[in-house]
Every structure is written in C-alpha cells, then in structure tokens.
Amino acid sequence: MATHAPEKVTLPDELLSFVEEWRDKPGNLIMVLHKMQQIYGYIPRAEALELARVMDVPLAKIYGVITFYHYFKLKKPGKNKIQVCMGTACYLKGGQDLIDEIENLIGIGVNQTTEDDVFSMESVRCVGCCGLAPVVMVNDEVYGKLKKGDLPEILAKHRGES
Amino acid sequence: MAYNQYILICGGTGCESSKADDIYCNILDELDKVGARADVQVVKTGCFGFCEKGPIVKVLPDEAFYVEVKPEDAAELVAEHIVKGRAVERLLYKEDESKQHAKIDDISFYQKQFRVVLRNCGFINPENIEEYIARDGYLALEKALTEMSGDDVIAELEKAGLRGRGGAGFPTFKKWLFTKQVESDQKYVVCNADEGDPGAYMDRSVLEGDPHSVLEAMAIAGYTVGADRGYIYIRAEYPLAIRRLEKAIKDATEMGLLGKNILGTDFSFDIEIRLGAGAFVCGEETALLASIEGERGMPRPRPPFPAVKGLWQKPTVINNVETWANIPVIITRGGDWFSKIGNGPSTGTKVFALTGKIRNSGLVEVPMGTPLRDIIYNIGGGIPDGKAFKAVQTGGPSGGVITADNIDVPIDFEHLKELGSIMGSGGMIVMDEDDCMLDVAKFYLEFTVEESCGKCAPCRVGGRKLHTILEDISKGKGKPEHLDQIAEIGQAMQRASLCGLGQTAPNPALSVIKYFREEIEAHINEQTCPAGVCKDLVQYFILPDKCIGCTLCARRCPVNVISGERKQPHEIDQDGCIKCGECFNACKFGAVVRR
Numbered sequence: 001m002a003t004h005a006p007e008k009v010t011l012p013d014e015l016l017s018f019v020e021e022w023r024d025k026p027g028n029l030i031m032v033l034h035k036m037q038q039i040y041g042y043i044p045r046a047e048a049l050e051l052a053r054v055m056d057v058p059l060a061k062i063y064g065v066i067t068f069y070h071y072f073k074l075k076k077p078g079k080n081k082i083q084v085c086m087g088t089a090c091y092l093k094g095g096q097d098l099i100d101e102i103e104n105l106i107g108i109g110v111n112q113t114t115e116d117d118v119f120s121m122e123s124v125r126c127v128g129c130c131g132l133a134p135v136v137m138v139n140d141e142v143y144g145k146l147k148k149g150d151l152p153e154i155l156a157k158h159r160g161e162s
Numbered sequence: 163m164a165y166n167q168y169i170l171i172c173g174g175t176g177c178e179s180s181k182a183d184d185i186y187c188n189i190l191d192e193l194d195k196v197g198a199r200a201d202v203q204v205v206k207t208g209c210f211g212f213c214e215k216g217p218i219v220k221v222l223p224d225e226a227f228y229v230e231v232k233p234e235d236a237a238e239l240v241a242e243h244i245v246k247g248r249a250v251e252r253l254l255y256k257e258d259e260s261k262q263h264a265k266i267d268d269i270s271f272y273q274k275q276f277r278v279v280l281r282n283c284g285f286i287n288p289e290n291i292e293e294y295i296a297r298d299g300y301l302a303l304e305k306a307l308t309e310m311s312g313d314d315v316i317a318e319l320e321k322a323g324l325r326g327r328g329g330a331g332f333p334t335f336k337k338w339l340f341t342k343q344v345e346s347d348q349k350y351v352v353c354n355a356d357e358g359d360p361g362a363y364m365d366r367s368v369l370e371g372d373p374h375s376v377l378e379a380m381a382i383a384g385y386t387v388g389a390d391r392g393y394i395y396i397r398a399e400y401p402l403a404i405r406r407l408e409k410a411i412k413d414a415t416e417m418g419l420l421g422k423n424i425l426g427t428d429f430s431f432d433i434e435i436r437l438g439a440g441a442f443v444c445g446e447e448t449a450l451l452a453s454i455e456g457e458r459g460m461p462r463p464r465p466p467f468p469a470v471k472g473l474w475q476k477p478t479v480i481n482n483v484e485t486w487a488n489i490p491v492i493i494t495r496g497g498d499w500f501s502k503i504g505n506g507p508s509t510g511t512k513v514f515a516l517t518g519k520i521r522n523s524g525l526v527e528v529p530m531g532t533p534l535r536d537i538i539y540n541i542g543g544g545i546p547d548g549k550a551f552k553a554v555q556t557g558g559p560s561g562g563v564i565t566a567d568n569i570d571v572p573i574d575f576e577h578l579k580e581l582g583s584i585m586g587s588g589g590m591i592v593m594d595e596d597d598c599m600l601d602v603a604k605f606y607l608e609f610t611v612e613e614s615c616g617k618c619a620p621c622r623v624g625g626r627k628l629h630t631i632l633e634d635i636s637k638g639k640g641k642p643e644h645l646d647q648i649a650e651i652g653q654a655m656q657r658a659s660l661c662g663l664g665q666t667a668p669n670p671a672l673s674v675i676k677y678f679r680e681e682i683e684a685h686i687n688e689q690t691c692p693a694g695v696c697k698d699l700v701q702y703f704i705l706p707d708k709c710i711g712c713t714l715c716a717r718r719c720p721v722n723v724i725s726g727e728r729k730q731p732h733e734i735d736q737d738g739c740i741k742c743g744e745c746f747n748a749c750k751f752g753a754v755v756r757r
Contacts, residue, residue: 025434026455026456026474027436027454027455027456027457028456029456030436030437030439030453030456031436031437033439034398034437034439064458065439065456065457065458068441068458068459068615069438069439069440069441069459070439070440070441071398071399071438071439071440072439086360087360087361088360088361088517088518088555088558088589088591088605088606089360089361089517089518089523089591091360091605092518092519092591092593092597092602093518093519097742100742104720124399125358125360125442125609126358126359126360126361126362126363127175127399128175128176128363128366128399128400129175129176129179129213129363130176130213130361130363130515130517130523131176131213131214131216131517131523131524132176132179132180132213132216133517133518133523141179142179142180144179144180
C-alpha cells in the first residue's frame with residue numbers, strides 16, 4: 001500500500017454533474033479535466049484520485065494526460081496569474097526582458113509563485129494579440145505594447161486588488 | 163426597421179482586450195442619451211484585421227475609419243458624427259501627412275487585399291445567425307443538399323483546386339474523395355482549430371468573426387462523405403472563439419441548419435466542440451485525433467491516413483479552419499471562379515498574420531502569388547523606426563526565412579518550397595537589422611524541443627542536439643564543424659521523424675544557415691553577434707570623448723557597475739555587467755556603444 005495515500009475528498013456537485021453529462025461520450029476525460037481546472041485553478045492530487053474513482057479510469061491515465069498537456073497545472077497558482085507572452089512577435093519585441101524585469105520586481109521566475117501566494121508567473125506561447133506585442137496578461141486583463149517601466153504600476157494595481 | 167447609419171466596432175480578441183466592449187456599451191448609452199438609438203445600428207463584428215491601430219470603429223455609410231478609440235471617446239463620436247454629421251478628426255486614421263482621413267477603400271492596408279475567407283469578418287455580428295444568412299450564409303449547404311450529389315461537391319472542389327491551408331497544401335478534394343470511397347458504418351468530420359504556431363491567429367479571427375462559415379462547410383463535408391457527426395478541436399486558450407462557436411452551433415441547430423433532417427432532407431449532422439490543452443503537436447492530424455479521443459496527443463504512423471482510419475478508427479475528413487471557410491464560397495460561386503484567383507496550382511487566397519517589425523501589424527488576406535514586397539511595403543507599410551528589412555519568417559517553427567534578395571518572389575506553395583520555407587498556417591514574422599538570425603532559429607528550436615511529444619527518437623534526440631549546438635554557438639563556443647553537423651542532424655530528422663513536427667523542426671536552422679551563413683560564421687569564428695543580440699558575445703562600452711557625464715546611464719544601471727564623477731566620462735565595469743542594454747538605450751549622446 002502507498003504510504004502517502006491522500007486523504008479522501010468529495011468532489012463538488014458542479015463537477016459531478018458535469019461528469020454525468022459527459023459520461024457516455026467517448027473521449028470525455030480531457031473535457032472533464034478542463035472543468036476540474038476551471039474549478040480549482042489546477043488539478044489537485046487528492047481530487048484527481050477521487051475523479052479516477054468516479055470516472056472509473058486509472059489515476060495513471062489522468063496523470064498521463066495532465067503531464068502531457070501544458071494547459072493543465074499540477075501546482076496551485078498564485079492569486080494573480082501573470083502570463084508573459086513568448087510568441088514570436090512578443091519575443092522579438094522584448095518578451096524576455098519583461099520576464100527578467102518581473103523577476104527583478106517580485107523575485108519569482110517562470111513557473112514560480114511568490115511566498116505570499118499573491119503572484120505566479122508563466123510564459124505562454126502566443127495569446128493571439130500579436131498586434132499589441134509585447135503582451136502580458138494578468139488574470140484576464142491584457143496589457144499590450146509594454147515597456148519594462150510599465151510593469152511596477154501593473155503589478156501594484158493587481159497586488160492592491162488581491 | 164431601417165437604419166440611417168451603422169457603427170461597426172471590432173470585437174476580435176486584440177481589440178476586445180483594448181476595451182472594445184466598453185466602447186460598445188458607451189456608444190449605446192450615448193445614443194440613448196441623444197435619442198438616436200432607433201436610427202443607428204451598432205454592431206460588434208469580428209476582426210477588421212488592422213490590429214496595429216485597434217480598437218477600430220467604422221461608421222457607415224460615411225466610411226469613417228476611427229482608430230485607437232478609447233471608451234471615453236464614445237460621447238464625442240456620437241455627439242459630433244452621429245448628431246452633427248461632422249467627423250471627429252482627431253480619431254480618424256491618417257496614413258501619412260499628405261493623405262488625411264482616408265476612406266476605408268483608400269487605405270493602403272486594404273487596397274491590395276482580396277477577401278474570400280475573411281468575407282464576413284468585420285461586416286457582420288458573428289453572434290447573429292441572421293446576419294450570416296443575409297450575406298448568402300447556408301446557401302451553399304442548401305445548394306449541396308438539394309441540387310448536388312456528393313460526387314458533384316467533390317468535382318467542384320477539384321475544379322477549384324483548393325489545397326489545405328493548415329500547412330502542407332494537400333488537395334482538399336482528395337481527402338474528401340478517399341473518405342467517401344471507404345465503406346463504413348460511421349464516419350466523422352473534424353475541424354482543426356488548434357492554432358499553435360506562435361505568432362499566427364488567422365483561424366481564431368475566422369472563428370470569432372464568422373463561425374457559421376465553418377459550421378456550414380463541415381455540414382457540406384458530412385453530406386458529401388456520409389458522416390453525421392463533426393468535431394471542432396479548438397485551443398482552450400481561445401475563450402472568445404469557443405463562446406461564439408457554441409452560440410453558433412446552438413442557433414444553427416434551432417433553425418434546423420444542423421441537427422436532425424437538415425432543411426427537411428434526410429441528412430442529419432451534429433457538431434461538438436472539444437478543447438485542446440496546449441500541445442503544439444496536436445496540430446498534426448493524427449495527434450489531434452488522439453487528443454479528441456481523450457489520450458495523450460501523440461501522432462500515429464501514416465498510412466493508414468485519417469481518411470481511411472481516423473477518429474476511433476473510422477474514416478475521417480480533417481481540415482483546418484481556413485480551408486473550411488473557403489468551401490461555402492466555392493459551392494455558391496463555383497470552382498471555376500475560385501480557380502481563377504491565385505497563381506497556377508496555388509488557387510484562391512491566403513490569410514497571413516503579419517507581425518513583428520512591421521508598421522501595420524494585422525491580419526491580411528491576399529491572392530496566392532502576391533509578391534512579398536506588396537505585403538511588406540504596400541499593405542504592411544514597411545519597417546518602423548527607419549530600420550532596414552532583414553527577413554521574413556513564414557511557416558513559424560516549421561518554416562524558414564525569406565531574405566531581401568527574394569522579396570519579389572510570389573508567395574504561394576510552390577515558390578515558398580523552392581526557397582526552403584513553407585506556407586505553414588500563415589504566420590509572417592518580419593525581422594529587421596536588430597534581430598539576430600541565430601537567435602531566431604534558437605527560439606524556434608527551443609519551441610519545437612519543448613513541444614516534441616517524445617515518441618520518436620529523431621525528433622526527441624535530434625531536436626535537443628540541434629538546440630544545444632545553436633546554444634553553444636550563441637555563447638561563443640561554436641566550432642566550424644558545427645555547421646555540417648546541423649545539416650546532417652537536420653536531414654536525419656526530416657527523413658526519419660514520425661510526424662510533421664519533427665520533419666520540419668530543423669527547417670528554421672537550415673534556412674538560416676543557407677541565407678545567413680556569414681552571420682552565423684561571425685558567431686563561430688569571431689565570437690561576435692553582428693546584430694548585438696546574443697548576450698554572451700556582446701560588450702557595452704562608453705566612448706570617453708562622447709560621454710558628457712550626465713550620470714543617466716549610471717542611474718539606470720540595475721547592477722550599479724557604471725562609475726564616474728558628474729560631468730566626467732563614465733566607465734562600465736565589464737566583470738559585473740549583465741548586458742541588459744539599459745545604458746545603451748538610456749544614453750542620449752550616442753556615447754554607449756555595443757560591440
């Protein structure tokens with residue numbers, strides 16, 4: 001027996017009814033995982049185990065899928081999700097400089113979360129606003145044509161809101 | 163109700179993120195205030211393509227083209243233009259000093275364009291099925307169902323010469339024909355909307371601006387090959403497109419244009435949306451099918467091709483969004499009409515996402531065979547800040563560069579292949595003299611290495627190895643034999659990789675060596691980066707005779723390695739310098755140089 005068996009959890013009704021709605025549709029796992037991540041912000045391990053039981057699929061299959069696709073997160077993100085676009089247009093126009101500057105300002109690199117859980121940063125490939133390059137998204141808000149000097153104000157704004 | 167005037171607001175993702183939604187609401191409020199709501203129709207449309215100047219508001223029939231509009235401008239727009247009939251000069255698009263207040267048709271950005279795929283983008287409200295129908299929407303489906311057999315549809319596509327717009331350019335009619343010919347109890351139709359090429363957003367704009375055109379085309383395919391079920395596989399990163407597709411499917415089903423017994427015939431067809439999850443390899447058709455099946459998105463060996471054994475081992479037609487969007491027009495206007503657009507065996511138009519170092523960044527649609535010069539200079543407006551054009555990358559991480567020497571080459575499948583690039587999905591990234599070609603190749607390889615699924619060794623190992631070599635060269639550790647090694651590894655990957663990702667991954671590196679060999683050799687033999695991008699090969703110096711000691715660079719330096727008395731020449735301590743370039747950018751006297 002595994003010594004680190006996570007504690008048993010119950011899944012929220014919202015997720016359970018979604019599973020029921022999709023139960024008979026072939027290839028439903030990825031859609032259910034999308035719903036799960038929408039609810040929790042990531043795929044927590046204990047809940048994944050419970051989902052495996054409810055859907056009658058091996059936990060290994062769930063982990064096989066969530067580790068393959070970049071979109072699924074295994075770690076809880078910060079309250080404010082910073083996404084720096086590193087698509088080609090943004091890269092050429094200084095996307096990396098923005099990442100470096102954010103690291104300077106709040107002390108976290110890509111795929112890290114600040115100790116107080118206020119910010120996490122990731123680099124993404126193209127948010128499709130190439131006309132606005134370089135682009136940073138904080139939560140759902142898009143900031144385009146950015147310069148390094150714009151970042152402190154943006155971060156302060158979101159820190160204040162959290 | 164008849165309207166006197168129309169206000170069209172761009173509702174594509176680019177403009178939405180610049181608060182187009184607030185502009186829309188404010189304009190409605192202002193119209194209410196002046197009691198003009200009944201006379202003016204306000205429409206939030208799909209992308210106008212001119213993303214550089216967004217958000218954009220058009221007023222018809224006056225053809226006023228307002229750019230970079232802010233939500234607080236709504237009051238003035240309504241009070242001046244709508245109420246008093248006077249254009250708001252300060253917001254009108256001005257091409258340059260001589261050509262003020264260009265009307266929409268006069269704007270150079272639009273003059274050389276020819277819109278087939280984007281025919282409805284920026285004209286209709288994508289969330290209103292009636293507006294699509296009013297512009298001949300679902301006419302092609304009706305024509306196919308009532309006047310044409312499956313063979314007729316395929317014959318029309320063959321006449322049109324339509325080729326897949328996802329990258330490879332395979333004739334569409336053949337895919338459909340092969341699928342039709344296979345006997346099976348179940349067949350599927352799939353739309354590839356997993357647009358993962360960084361720097362390309364054509365498909366997203368079509369789905370956001372004209373979702374019904376894709377649904378209609380998929381239903382036509384279903385009728386032609388004998389499938390009753392379609393799937394749209396779309397990136398989860400495109401929430402607006404997903405929302406509009408969901409609404410479009412619902413509306414079409416309610417009107418009997420999807421679902422059971424379409425238009426009273428015995429043909430039934432349902433469409434379901436499946437979300438991608440951020441894996442570039444899923445743009446490859448067999449990997450995409452695996453992902454729809456809920457598996458890790460890894461490609462399968464072909465043959466069997468999806469037309470024979472596709473989704474759940476059943477015959478499947480799979481096309482990309484832009485290909486789908488062409489089909490209703492081909493059916494209504496005929497394959498002959500379509501085949502006259504374009505250049506030889508490359509018929510029709512192509513949509514490009516023109517980005518990077520270009521004045522008018524945006525989405526452009528031109529006939530196949532349009533010379534690159536027209537796209538860069540007439541439509542794109544040239545390179546900003548007086549810099550020199552260096553190259554254009556087409557085909558993203560699978561493509562290559564086109565240099566200034568080839569700028570008059572017609573852009574179509576054949577010519578791009580001759581140049582060692584590919585059409586790809588339509589990303590067109592412009593680079594200027596400040597961009598290092600080695601760095602660009604490294605960027606693309608980093609991407610393909612990260613996105614390789616790892617199933618086959620040529621891609622998994624070869625890509626990593628290529629990237630390591632480029633990394634070494636960029637750090638001044640390059641060796642002359644590296645260039646041959648790149649060619650050798652690249653060739654092995656092209657020949658032996660399982661899918662398109664691995665087969666094309668070496669292209670950017672090979673293309674850069676072919677066209678910019680001297681620049682790469684400078685990195686290897688002289689340990690310099692001519693463009694000044696590769697940090698390990700660059701040093702910053704202050705010229706004592708030009709430095710007036712203003713201290714600005716010293717204050718900007720994030721690591722405090724610039725020293726010097728006020729009004730005395732400053733100096734950079736090379737040991738501590740992190741080569742961020744802040745001093746170089748800050749200096750107003752040209753005293754900081756990069757070598």
